Amino acid sequence: MPTSGDGAAKEHRTVSRVTTILELAAAGPGGVRLSELAEQLGAPRSSIHGLVKGLVATGYLREEDGAYTIGPAVGTLLAAATPSIEQAARPVMRRLGERFGETVMLAEPVGDSVVYTETVESTQMIRYSAPLRTRRPLYPTSSGKCVLAFARKRFRDNYLSAHVPDGEQRNRVEQELTEIAETGIAVNRGETMPDVYGIGVPVLVGERVLAVLATAGPSHRMAGRVDEIAAAARLAAREVSELITRRG
Amino acid sequence: MPTSGDGAAKEHRTVSRVTTILELAAAGPGGVRLSELAEQLGAPRSSIHGLVKGLVATGYLREEDGAYTIGPAVGTLLAAATPSIEQAARPVMRRLGERFGETVMLAEPVGDSVVYTETVESTQMIRYSAPLRTRRPLYPTSSGKCVLAFARKRFRDNYLSAHVPDGEQRNRVEQELTEIAETGIAVNRGETMPDVYGIGVPVLVGERVLAVLATAGPSHRMAGRVDEIAAAARLAAREVSELITRRG
DNA sequence: GCCGTATGTTCGTATATATGAATACGATGA
DNA sequence: TCATCGTATTCATATATACGAACATACGGC
Structure with a gap:
């Protein structure tokens, strides 16, 4: 190619x-x-x-x-021109955000980072406020984990060897990414900021991760319903994927 | 063909x-x-x-x-899709109407008639109120005269022989149409309705009359400035013609 | 009504282009 | 690093298609 x-x-x-x-x-x-x-x-x-x-x-x-x-x-x-993924995702994100009352972000991989290109903020007093258009690392953000989990082997190895200490920790991370690739669900349990949970699910087109749908909020509201939110988010991501692949 | x-x-x-x-x-x-x-x-x-x-x-x-x-x-x-002639003409007609305070109409030839497809009415108390979307004869309306003057010989002869008595009157009409073809200005001096003047100028594309720009009003306001209005209308018609022929 | 002109259509042949094999290149995984 | 894969690209030949002339048809002027 x-x-x-x-x-x-x-x-x-x-x-x-x-x-x-x-x-x-x-x-x-x-x-x-x-x-x-x-x-x-x-x-x-x-x-x-x-x-x-x-x-x-x-x-x-x-x-x-x-x-x-x-x-x-x-x-x-x-x-029929395919709508941009942002356009397609916006309404879906809004529904997801309203259902759980948390902030929802669309993250797109760019180089060795992810960038939030679209956000729907929660209306709650305590909420995760997303930094739009800034680069975030591929680890340990939930969006980044998703990207890494579905990335090419070489790319993943390169990134991890540069950002995660070799040895025991590296193994745990690789194990985690393998599970993410299987379940299609990545979770960030206060690893970036204490008390902030993130749940990322990939928007897949074919084998590629075009973007990640990430839901974030304070741990006291998120911890108890990770599975519930993840399930809904997966459906939402699938919907976005269909929106941008179906031909007009 | x-x-x-x-x-x-x-x-x-x-x-x-x-x-x-x-x-x-x-x-x-x-x-x-x-x-x-x-x-x-x-x-x-x-x-x-x-x-x-x-x-x-x-x-x-x-x-x-x-x-x-x-x-x-x-x-x-x-x-680049050519704007419809109505779209192109509207702003030009508005300017023309405001300048002289009279009603301006866009007439398009259809079969043995003209139809007003767009009008900008004067705001004066006494004004010509245009019957939109109804057929008007090709003679003696100013719009119709324009169409006849630039029409193919056969078409013109057919129409005249059916609508204008043979003899002296026919000759006068043919003479009038010849002059219109030369000057590009047709005037209806109270021939349809007493006291109503109309001034028609063709919107030409190549040899064809795509439409006619007609300005109408009461004779007491029109009679004294036929030439002035006609000159302005000719410029306006030319502008419309350019708008619809220029490629994007 | 008639003829001259301009336009769209058809048809057999010349040619530009589609074909398929072979080559070059980059990416991938061990 | 190497071998393998998939992809884009090139090239000589087969063929679909563009060509030009001839035909058909409608329109214009007399």
Whole structure:
């Protein structure tokens, strides 16, 4: 998998013609006629004829009285454009937050960190207030644990060897991550800040963790219902995943 | 020019592939890889490779880390979609109406009539109140005169022979229409309703009259400034024409 | 009504492009 | 570090498609 940036985006005559046809159809008031398309493209009518008919068949062009205009399919391209994960997650997060009265965050992995890109804060007096758009470590945050647990072996090993002392502790952490990978639930029991619990569940698309849905709050409210919250969060994460994978 | 409705919109393999690629790129969250495109299309990677590169070159696809997403050019298709003539005309009409304190209408030719599709009414006590969306004759309305003056010879002759008595009167009308074609200004001096003046100027796109911008009001306010209003209206009509022809 | 012109459509051939094998490259796991 | 895998890319050849001419059809002016 070459991380190739572009690779000399070569031109392709037919493709260029197709796109130009669409552009001309979009620009021309009341549509464009076949002859005009041919003229603008510097190609014979008969050549454009086939392309245009093909575009009509696929709904990208509409034929109206011999004039061609942009068809309905073009709009669906943008409409079907996958909503950003933040957009998709927001309503789901809100429901989750209201149900348990705790703060819910969406964390996305970036490099050797996670970043909270969206939060729905609890309305309780005592609550976890999330630092939006700042980097947090991959351990021992609940979000980070999720990322590590589902990350590639090499990446995980690299990170752990740099951030967790070798020996007994390392083994415990690796054991924990293995369990997280199995259960799909990561918990931070006051490891970052005493008295703050976090529960992270991955938003999975295929094998990849696109983001983590994390619920956080004071231990006295969280400790007794970790399983309950985790179960609900897993359903919520699954819903987000479906929202961003289903095609429009 | 066959008025053909469609003509058996045949499919075109390459075109279908291009459109499907766009759809897949729009649907897939975070983009689609070349291999997946090839698989979904049931075609070899190498075949899709060329198409994809072509789409990247034209801006319809964006390559990001080996994954393809919808490119910026797609949005411009819809953005560049020509605004309806009503939309384009509305602000121009408003300015014109305010400047002279008279009612301004946009008339579009339909069959043997014109229809007012948009109006900006004067705020004066005495004003011309326009009948929106009803058919008006092509003569002697100022809008209709404009349409006739720029219409094809055959169409014009047909209409006149059906609506204007042969002989002296017919000659005068034809003379009037010729002048209108030269000046680009049609005036209705109380010919439809006594005391109501109308000034029509064509919104031309190429040779065609897409619509007519008509300013109407009571003769005592209009008669003395026909030329002034007509000059301003011509500029306004030209502006509308440019708005709907310029490509985005 | 007739003819001249412009447009869309069809058809057999030339050619650009799709194909599939082979190559190059990066990532992954031991 | 090495071998393995999957992916993107290149290249010579087969083929779908673009070409240009001829045909059909509608429209314009006389």
